[in-house]
Every structure is written in structure tokens, then in C-alpha cells.
Amino acid sequence: MQPSTELELPTPKPVFQDLLDLRDDTAKPLYQQLEDQLTRLIGDGTLPPGTTLPAERQLAERLKISRTTVQRSYNALRERKLLSAQGRLGSIVQGPGPRLHPGMDRLKGxxxxxxxxxxxxxxxxxxxxxxxxxxxxxxxxxxxxxxxxxxxxxxxxxxxxxxxxxxxxxxxxxxxxxxxxxxxxxxxxxxxxxxxxxxxxxxxxxxxxxxxxxxxxxxxxxxxxxxxxxxxxxxxxxxxxxxxxxxxxxxxxxxxxxxx
CATH class of the missing domain: 3.40.1410.10 (Chorismate lyase-like)
Incomplete structure (x- = not known):
């Protein structure tokens, strides 16, 4: 008989909201905490361009916070061109944008x-x-x-x-x-x-x-x-x-x- 082998299944990645840690014991408002943490996840590639984020109401229910809190965070990220609105489908991650290519032809600040x-x-x-x-x-x-x-x-x-x-x-x-x-x-x-x-x-x-x-x-x-x-x-x-x-x-x- 052939010895049995066990297949190692890949560990599933946590859904992104499991990576969020909104706290009540800090002076920073919840919407700013959410904006900062989403910015970090977008910046480090955890949420790559093209990722669909849940609609405002859905994310609010999952995080047990108000829809207004999510809305303010999403709006701030849209103004910074990190998200684009997709109506009821949620929002699409745009990422930090294309790489900047400054020239080195002269001295400038x-x-x-x-x-x-x-x-x-x-x-x-x-x-x-x-x-x-x-x-x-x-x-x-x-x-x-x-x-x-x-x-x-x-x-x-x-x-x-x-x-x-x-x-x-x-x-x-x-x-x-x-x-x-x-x-x-x-x-x-x-x-x-x-x-x-x-x-x-x-x-x-x-x-x-x-x-x-x-x-x-x-x-x-x-x-x-x-x-x-x-x-x-x-x-x-x-x-x-x-x-x-x-x-x-x-x-x-x-x-x-x-x-x-």
C-alpha cells in the first residue's frame, strides 16, 4: 500500500474588514480611523486597484458603525482619487495612481x-x-x-x-x-x-x-x-x-x- 499523504490547503486570506480595527478609546473620530486604515490597505497593496469595496450600508452593518461614518470615509477617499463610486455595487479601489516620473534635467525643489x-x-x-x-x-x-x-x-x-x-x-x-x-x-x-x-x-x-x-x-x-x-x-x-x-x-x- 502506498503511504497516505495529507494535502496542505492554503490558509484563506482574511476579508479586508477583518483587518480594520476601529477603536472607541481614542480621540480620533471613527470616520478618520476608517479613512486612515483604508488608505494604508490601499497603499501597501492589500487592496489592489480594481478591488470592489462593499456599499456604504453593507460595510456599516459589518463593522457595526453608522452609515454616515462609512460615507464620510468613502467620500474623503474619492476626493483623494483612491476610490471611485459604483453606485449600489460599492466602490472600486483606484490605488495611489500612476507612478510619478519627475525629470532630473535641472535643479528644482x-x-x-x-x-x-x-x-x-x-x-x-x-x-x-x-x-x-x-x-x-x-x-x-x-x-x-x-x-x-x-x-x-x-x-x-x-x-x-x-x-x-x-x-x-x-x-x-x-x-x-x-x-x-x-x-x-x-x-x-x-x-x-x-x-x-x-x-x-x-x-x-x-x-x-x-x-x-x-x-x-x-x-x-x-x-x-x-x-x-x-x-x-x-x-x-x-x-x-x-x-x-x-x-x-x-x-x-x-x-x-x-x-x-
């Missing part, structure tokens, strides 16, 4: 880049302080006593977080940055202060996001990203900026044109 690509740029400042950092000062070619403005921001296009950026600026060359409004383009502000950036040296490498960056991008698990390091210089040849920006790899690629 994130704000200008997003506008050229037809997206509305925005920034959220996570940290802003004047520091003395010996290792960063050495990158600028100065001793450790130099004052540097450290700026940590989340950069978004059409409301979607596209990058987490850590930048340092030489306050000896641009002291006006210390008190300037940096909610918009720092490059435009440098130009207004009489210290425009003229050129940069830039490297791009693959990198994995940290847990903090995963939370910013809405990744349930790490997704390969692009780490861009840039050294930017003014007209006098002095280095004004050093920046390390992590760009999400699921919707961002760089385009480079080469000529003989």
Missing part, C-alpha cells in the same frame, strides 16, 4: 516638481530647530560650532505623503531662514533672501523605510523606497543645503534623459 506634475504640493513640519552637529557640519566643510537649521518635513502631493525629508541649512550663508516661514518652498525662500541655489550633487539609492516612515506612508509592512541625498550650492560655491529624502517606491520613479 519638491514644490516646483509637484506643480509640474499637476499635483498640489503641501508640507507638514515634524521638527525644526537650530543645531550644532559635528558630523553634518563636516559635510558642509565647517567645524562643529556652525549653526545649522535642521528641518524635518513630510512632503505630500494631492494630500498623499510622498516623502519624509531631513534637511540641514547653513545659517551662516542664509541667516534669514532661522525665522522664515518654511511651510512652503524653502528654495523659493532662499531666492527671496538673496541666496538662491545654483547647482547640486545628488545620489539615489534603494532603502527600506523605518517603522516611523511606514506609519507616515501608510505601509503595513516595509515597501522599497528611494533615498535621495542632495548637496546644494549657492552662486559663490558655498554649500547651503544637505538633505536626505526618502521617497515612497510604490508611486515614485525618476526619469533621466541621456544624450551623446
Amino acid at each position: 519638491f514644490t516646483e516638481e509637484m506643480r509640474e506634475l499637476g499635483r498640489v504640493p503641501s508640507s507638514r513640519i515634524l521638527e525644526r530647530e537650530i543645531v550644532n552637529d559635528r558630523s553634518i557640519a563636516s559635510i558642509f566643510g565647517h567645524s562643529s560650532h556652525i549653526d545649522l537649521l535642521k528641518l524635518v518635513r513630510v512632503r505630500s502631493g494631492d494630500g498623499m505623503p510622498m516623502s519624509r525629508e531631513i534637511a540641514w541649512y547653513n545659517l551662516e550663508r542664509a541667516p534669514g531662514l532661522a525665522q522664515a516661514d518654511l511651510s512652503g518652498s524653502v528654495y523659493a525662500m532662499l531666492a527671496d533672501l538673496g541666496a538662491p541655489l545654483i547647482r547640486c550633487d545628488q545620489t539615489i539609492e534603494a532603502a527600506a523605510p523605518t517603522p516611523e516612515e511606514c506609519a507616515i506612508f501608510g505601509f503595513e509592512r516595509p515597501v522599497p523606497c528611494l533615498l535621495i541625498k542632495r548637496r546644494s550650492y549657492g552662486a559663490d560655491g558655498e554649500m547651503l543645503e544637505y538633505v536626505e529624502g526618502l521617497f515612497r517606491g510604490d508611486s515614485y520613479t525618476y526619469r533621466l534623459s541621456l544624450h551623446i
Whole structure:
């Protein structure tokens, strides 16, 4: 007799609402929790483009929440182009949209880049302080006593977080940055202060996001990203900026044109 063998059946994937965890013990409203969690599931591919989500009433019944809560979340996701309405059939996942293909033909900041690509740029400042950092000062070619403005921001296009950026600026060359409004383009502000950036040296490498960056991008698990390091210089040849920006790899690629 042949020995009997047992077939291993694949473990069924949980339906997506089983992955949602709406809580009552937090100040964040339920509709925002639902929007954030659906954004994460769409961003990490758990809900790929083309997936049909239940109609508002059906999802409300399954989650035991009000239909209004689901409706507000769905509407917000539709405004962000992550969902499209399909009437009584529910909503279709659109995903984060096509990959962005910014060119590398000239020096430009994130704000200008997003506008050229037809997206509305925005920034959220996570940290802003004047520091003395010996290792960063050495990158600028100065001793450790130099004052540097450290700026940590989340950069978004059409409301979607596209990058987490850590930048340092030489306050000896641009002291006006210390008190300037940096909610918009720092490059435009440098130009207004009489210290425009003229050129940069830039490297791009693959990198994995940290847990903090995963939370910013809405990744349930790490997704390969692009780490861009840039050294930017003014007209006098002095280095004004050093920046390390992590760009999400699921919707961002760089385009480079080469000529003989």
C-alpha cells in the first residue's frame, strides 16, 4: 500500500474588514480611523486597484458603525482619487495612481516638481530647530560650532505623503531662514533672501523605510523606497543645503534623459 499523504490547503486570506480595527478609546473620530486604515490597505497593496469595496450600508452593518461614518470615509477617499463610486455595487479601489516620473534635467525643489506634475504640493513640519552637529557640519566643510537649521518635513502631493525629508541649512550663508516661514518652498525662500541655489550633487539609492516612515506612508509592512541625498550650492560655491529624502517606491520613479 502506498503511504497516505495529507494535502496542505492554503490558509484563506482574511476579508479586508477583518483587518480594520476601529477603536472607541481614542480621540480620533471613527470616520478618520476608517479613512486612515483604508488608505494604508490601499497603499501597501492589500487592496489592489480594481478591488470592489462593499456599499456604504453593507460595510456599516459589518463593522457595526453608522452609515454616515462609512460615507464620510468613502467620500474623503474619492476626493483623494483612491476610490471611485459604483453606485449600489460599492466602490472600486483606484490605488495611489500612476507612478510619478519627475525629470532630473535641472535643479528644482519638491514644490516646483509637484506643480509640474499637476499635483498640489503641501508640507507638514515634524521638527525644526537650530543645531550644532559635528558630523553634518563636516559635510558642509565647517567645524562643529556652525549653526545649522535642521528641518524635518513630510512632503505630500494631492494630500498623499510622498516623502519624509531631513534637511540641514547653513545659517551662516542664509541667516534669514532661522525665522522664515518654511511651510512652503524653502528654495523659493532662499531666492527671496538673496541666496538662491545654483547647482547640486545628488545620489539615489534603494532603502527600506523605518517603522516611523511606514506609519507616515501608510505601509503595513516595509515597501522599497528611494533615498535621495542632495548637496546644494549657492552662486559663490558655498554649500547651503544637505538633505536626505526618502521617497515612497510604490508611486515614485525618476526619469533621466541621456544624450551623446
